[in-house]
Amino acid sequence: MKILITSGGTTEKIDQVRGITNHSTGRLGKQIAERFLAAQHQVTLVTAPSAVKPSVQEGLSVLEISTVADLIETLEPLVKTHDVLIHSMAVSDYTPVYMTDFEEVEHADNLAQFLTKQNTQTKISSQADYQVLFLKKTPKVISLVKQWNPAIKLIGFKLLVNADKKELFQVARNSLNTNQMDYVLANDLAHISAEQHLAYLLDKTKAYKAQTKAEIADLIFEKVTDHD
Amino acid sequence: MKILITSGGTTEKIDQVRGITNHSTGRLGKQIAERFLAAQHQVTLVTAPSAVKPSVQEGLSVLEISTVADLIETLEPLVKTHDVLIHSMAVSDYTPVYMTDFEEVEHADNLAQFLTKQNTQTKISSQADYQVLFLKKTPKVISLVKQWNPAIKLIGFKLLVNADKKELFQVARNSLNTNQMDYVLANDLAHISAEQHLAYLLDKTKAYKAQTKAEIADLIFEKVTDHD
Numbered sequence: 001m002k003i004l005i006t007s008g009g010t011t012e013k014i015d016q017v018r019g020i021t022n023h024s025t026g027r028l029g030k031q032i033a034e035r036f037l038a039a040q041h042q043v044t045l046v047t048a049p050s051a052v053k054p055s056v057q058e059g060l061s062v063l064e065i066s067t068v069a070d071l072i073e074t075l076e077p078l079v080k081t082h083d084v085l086i087h088s089m090a091v092s093d094y095t096p097v098y099m100t101d102f103e104e105v106e107h108a109d110n111l112a113q114f115l116t117k118q119n120t121q122t123k124i125s126s127q128a129d130y131q132v133l134f135l136k137k138t139p140k141v142i143s144l145v146k147q148w149n150p151a152i153k154l155i156g157f158k159l160l161v162n163a164d165k166k167e168l169f170q171v172a173r174n175s176l177n178t179n180q181m182d183y184v185l186a187n188d189l190a191h192i193s194a195e196q197h198l199a200y201l202l203d204k205t206k207a208y209k210a211q212t213k214a215e216i217a218d219l220i221f222e223k224v225t226d227h228d
Numbered sequence: 229m230k231i232l233i234t235s236g237g238t239t240e241k242i243d244q245v246r247g248i249t250n251h252s253t254g255r256l257g258k259q260i261a262e263r264f265l266a267a268q269h270q271v272t273l274v275t276a277p278s279a280v281k282p283s284v285q286e287g288l289s290v291l292e293i294s295t296v297a298d299l300i301e302t303l304e305p306l307v308k309t310h311d312v313l314i315h316s317m318a319v320s321d322y323t324p325v326y327m328t329d330f331e332e333v334e335h336a337d338n339l340a341q342f343l344t345k346q347n348t349q350t351k352i353s354s355q356a357d358y359q360v361l362f363l364k365k366t367p368k369v370i371s372l373v374k375q376w377n378p379a380i381k382l383i384g385f386k387l388l389v390n391a392d393k394k395e396l397f398q399v400a401r402n403s404l405n406t407n408q409m410d411y412v413l414a415n416d417l418a419h420i421s422a423e424q425h426l427a428y429l430l431d432k433t434k435a436y437k438a439q440t441k442a443e444i445a446d447l448i449f450e451k452v453t454d455h456d
Contacts, residue, residue, distance in 0.1 A: 011249065018250055018251070021239065021246070023246070115358055126365070130364050130365070131364075132360060132361070134358065134359075135361060136357060159245065161243075161245065189244055
């Protein structure tokens, strides 16, 4: 099978030196990729420059992207030519529009003007004690996948922070339904450490538990290859 | 000599999953560290988790930090026990204070209230079309160095974007004087690529040109070890 995996986190530029980053090491995506490669599947990994990656090997292609716009442009043709997408990348939900001194904002009559402004400096000045950054929502990449290829098997990821299990399942299943995922991996940052990675792989009705990144990789591998 | 080098970029947290990052690969700092290690100097490298690093070797200690606050806490005792600081790290000049929906800001009577507010959620909600992030200036790490240790030899870095040479020299020498640097490396993002890294090492009156990261490392090495 042709397996498409995303990993790492996107970065949206504020200016040429600063950006907003979704923190993700890429470790889980790497492990999932290695699980499929070990079983001779063909893997395309779309990832961030700073993410950890499997070693160069037959059957693996790696593509690096930075921004959500890059991700969409890169994924669309790949989604159309792969059997499975395992979308573990932490995708920025907001992208910078305009950054300015607090004083300019405080003295403005109309704040909506800042939602369409653009910075002209290549490196935004850093004199003021306070600055204000206006951001707008990015397109939801996961919601586009089944539009691009209704036949692809889609495994999404939902990460919460300090949620209880009920809330985690609710939010994850809501995303599963909205984005027509086949499975969603529900996990919580509070239960992720170097040794442990508690997660639940959910479909509409069932839940499968994993305790480590290796177990998550095994679980996803089993479910994806189950009906082959 | 005991050489302290900083490299990579700091990240200031917006919440537990997002941060503002100063982009820097750490490549130049790595090369400078390797130059001193090759001449049997003792090197302490303070760097970011995602930055590239020299291989583990005798004479090298590596410390990883994320935020400006981490950097200050880590650097202060080190500055007091080293002979030289080569401060090539890209340090965040602003840190997030509060992030909220645009509507909340638009309808507020007094915007200054947002400069002292704190987000209570661990992962800021992402429903609104637009959000606003308030940021405050971070302490200038470079300005503290000679207060901590007046005898340390200090090499600072100034990176501009698309400046002309005259402006670059002016801004760099201004920083040299303000922060009591012994040398400042002045460079411009427009002249940095994989093969090339145009830079000028300036003191109060003279300027030395380098065209690659290796030449920069050599130049700094020469000036630092000159009067030993």
